[in-house]
Amino acid sequence: MSLRFTKMHGLGNDFVVIDAINQKIDLAREQIRQLADRRFGIGCDQLLLVEPPREAGVDFTYRIFNADGGEVAQCGNGARCFARFVRDKGLIDRDTIAVATAAGRMTLRIEPDGQVTVNMGVPHFAPADVPFEADAPAERYALQVGDETLGMGAVSLGNPHAVLEVDNIDTAPVERLGPLIEAHPRFPRRVNAGFMQILDAGHIRLRVYERGAGETLACGSGACAAVVVGRQQGRLGDKVEVTLPGGTLQIQWQGGDSPVLMTGPATTVFEGNIQVQG
Numbered sequence: 241m242s243l244r245f246t247k248m249h250g251l252g253n254d255f256v257v258i259d260a261i262n263q264k265i266d267l268a269r270e271q272i273r274q275l276a277d278r279r280f281g282i283g284c285d286q287l288l289l290v291e292p293p294r295e296a297g298v299d300f301t302y303r304i305f306n307a308d309g310g311e312v313a314q315c316g317n318g319a320r321c322f323a324r325f326v327r328d329k330g331l332i333d334r335d336t337i338a339v340a341t342a343a344g345r346m347t348l349r350i351e352p353d354g355q356v357t358v359n360m361g362v363p364h365f366a367p368a369d370v371p372f373e374a375d376a377p378a379e380r381y382a383l384q385v386g387d388e389t390l391g392m393g394a395v396s397l398g399n400p401h402a403v404l405e406v407d408n409i410d411t412a413p414v415e416r417l418g419p420l421i422e423a424h425p426r427f428p429r430r431v432n433a434g435f436m437q438i439l440d441a442g443h444i445r446l447r448v449y450e451r452g453a454g455e456t457l458a459c460g461s462g463a464c465a466a467v468v469v470g471r472q473q474g475r476l477g478d479k480v481e482v483t484l485p486g487g488t489l490q491i492q493w494q495g496g497d498s499p500v501l502m503t504g505p506a507t508t509v510f511e512g513n514i515q516v517q518g
């Protein structure tokens with residue numbers, strides 16, 4: 241099967257984006273893994289499918305697959321690239337776009353300066369919503385990892401996030417602790433692990449070891465998760481600059497049942513065609 245794709249990134253979190261409206265797409269998990277492979281395939285952190293709407297009130301269906309081939313329900317950096325893609329491809333002629341994901345609906349807005357603002361929806365802290373095994377909701381949980389007890393917040397932005405505060409992300413043991421947290425048995429669907437360094441109430445630094453992809457240069461939903469956990473803990477304000485290895489995102493959250501807004505860039509790198517085996 242010949243597949244037309246577009247390679248994009250949001251602050252270095254990179255994607256293979258596929259128009260599944262004008263192409264017939266039926267990819268098995270192993271084929272997605274091959275496409276995401278940085279030596280045997282195109283290479284990406286996630287593969288994004290642009291599909292027709294399946295419900296009233298949305299313009300598209302937005303599907304997300306991690307590099308390990310697993311389908312997930314949220315990708316913030318991917319949502320910005322999704323908006324840029326459908327606009328540049330002429331699949332829509334509006335700058336405000338409604339999409340349905342497996343986690344619900346999101347509104348994407350292309351700003352006059354070319355950045356994209358995503359309404360990421362309301363964060364969910366109830367353990368069952370993350371999902372995370374805990375007796376009761378808390379701002380900070382104790383997680384036993386080997387012989388270490390880690391303090392962390394847990395929240396869902398449509399996908400599960402654990403957020404730990406560290407003194408300095410440059411020296412944080414992301415490579416060692418990331419995989420252990422990702423696969424921790426108290427996260428029955430695994431988890432994205434964020435390592436947050438708070439500079440002040442309006443600025444944090446962040447590294448994220450992503451579920452199904454490993455450490456990425458940026459994680460949009462991870463940036464949102466870190467801000468809402470930090471604000472719940474009384475450490476962050478309503479508007480926070482999140483500086484990741486790949487660049488900076490603007491995150492806004494007024495608390496409670498208000499939605500989280502994320503603003504950042506979306507970049508198209510190249511277009512291509514590939515023969516998919518199998």
Ligand SMILES: N[C@H](CCC[C@H](N)C(=O)O)C(=O)O
Pocket residue numbers: 253285286304306312313314315316317318399400432450451452453456458459460461462
């Ligand atoms: N690894 C994530 C999906 C991609 C999230 C990230 N790339 C973003 O920008 O939000 C998960 O398994 O939930």
